[in-house]
Amino acid sequence: MARSASNRRIICTADGPSIWVGSGFYGAKPPRSTRTGATLDEDSDRLHVIVFANEKGGTGKSTTAVHVAIALAAKGARVACLDLDHRQRTLGRYLDNRAATIQRTGRNLVMPVYETHDGESLTRFNDLLGELSEKADFLVIDTPGRDDRFARIAVTNADTLVTPMNDSFVDFDLIGHVDPDTFKVTRPSFYSELIWETRKHRAKADGATIDWVVLRNRLQHIEARNMRRVSEAITQLSKRVGFRVIPGLSERVIYRELFPSGLTMLDRNDLGEMGLAHVAARQELREMLGGLQLPEPAHAPAI
Numbered sequence: 001m002a003r004s005a006s007n008r009r010i011i012c013t014a015d016g017p018s019i020w021v022g023s024g025f026y027g028a029k030p031p032r033s034t035r036t037g038a039t040l041d042e043d044s045d046r047l048h049v050i051v052f053a054n055e056k057g058g059t060g061k062s063t064t065a066v067h068v069a070i071a072l073a074a075k076g077a078r079v080a081c082l083d084l085d086h087r088q089r090t091l092g093r094y095l096d097n098r099a100a101t102i103q104r105t106g107r108n109l110v111m112p113v114y115e116t117h118d119g120e121s122l123t124r125f126n127d128l129l130g131e132l133s134e135k136a137d138f139l140v141i142d143t144p145g146r147d148d149r150f151a152r153i154a155v156t157n158a159d160t161l162v163t164p165m166n167d168s169f170v171d172f173d174l175i176g177h178v179d180p181d182t183f184k185v186t187r188p189s190f191y192s193e194l195i196w197e198t199r200k201h202r203a204k205a206d207g208a209t210i211d212w213v214v215l216r217n218r219l220q221h222i223e224a225r226n227m228r229r230v231s232e233a234i235t236q237l238s239k240r241v242g243f244r245v246i247p248g249l250s251e252r253v254i255y256r257e258l259f260p261s262g263l264t265m266l267d268r269n270d271l272g273e274m275g276l277a278h279v280a281a282r283q284e285l286r287e288m289l290g291g292l293q294l295p296e297p298a299h300a301p302a303i
Helices: 061-074 090-107 122-133 148-154 189-207 224-242 254-263 276-292
Strands: 008-013 016-021 048-052 081-083 111-117 138-142 158-167 175-179 184-189 210-217 243-248
Touching: 048 061, 048 148, 048 210, 061 090, 061 138, 061 158, 061 189, 061 276, 081 090, 081 122, 090 111, 090 254, 111 122, 122 138, 122 254, 122 276, 148 189, 184 189, 184 224, 210 224, 210 276, 224 243, 254 276
Parallel strands: 048 138, 048 158, 081 111, 081 138, 158 210, 210 243
Antiparallel strands: 008 016, 175 184
């Protein structure tokens, strides 16, 4: 079912109302629940927006976004990607490399449509949203590791908001502050307060709830006292602020090695013989995808 290009909705952001136009990005019906059990019908005109946002770089945000996008495409979903980081373009470059691999080798790899925003024009931003969401079931948006106007608008319009973070108090400081002696959470940080206000604006605008997921990325394989303290602090803050916590991707060399070819851990037929580390990486990826609790595409095959 095609989406009407005349659909328009005003969503309040931290900076005031922002209008996104085109492609039924905001339909008249309430957004679908992000929780387990929801399914995308073949004739559905719903778009599920997944935004990866963290104002700190180096958390594996783009790598995770690519793997989620490819996983959804492998399940038969129509996936579009938008890279808002016009400086680094990690998501865009990853998919550029994937497209080049397809052209060079003739491999039959699933491929989402994708664009990179210039970071300047609101008109171009709206146009890209309209173009990408026209025939998509999922729109995956990767944001810069810094405060950004367009990232704030994207977060406001997310169905699922994913904030990857490393297992350290340096990263935790983005979302909460702790007592230096007891390591108990003293208060949420500015970023948590921003997301809290953003979720309230969204609920007031269309009654939808943004499912905020904190993704513990780049977990070390050795359990340490500091990791336990970070884990306890995240759990404390999650109850206070209202986000879910799930394990993400471990620190593995394979993820960096895959970037030049644009391959992912899901492209097992193109990775050659897989060792135990690769098998473990695929399993943690499956667990992460399950933890995100995204709607299932119709007739989704196993990955």
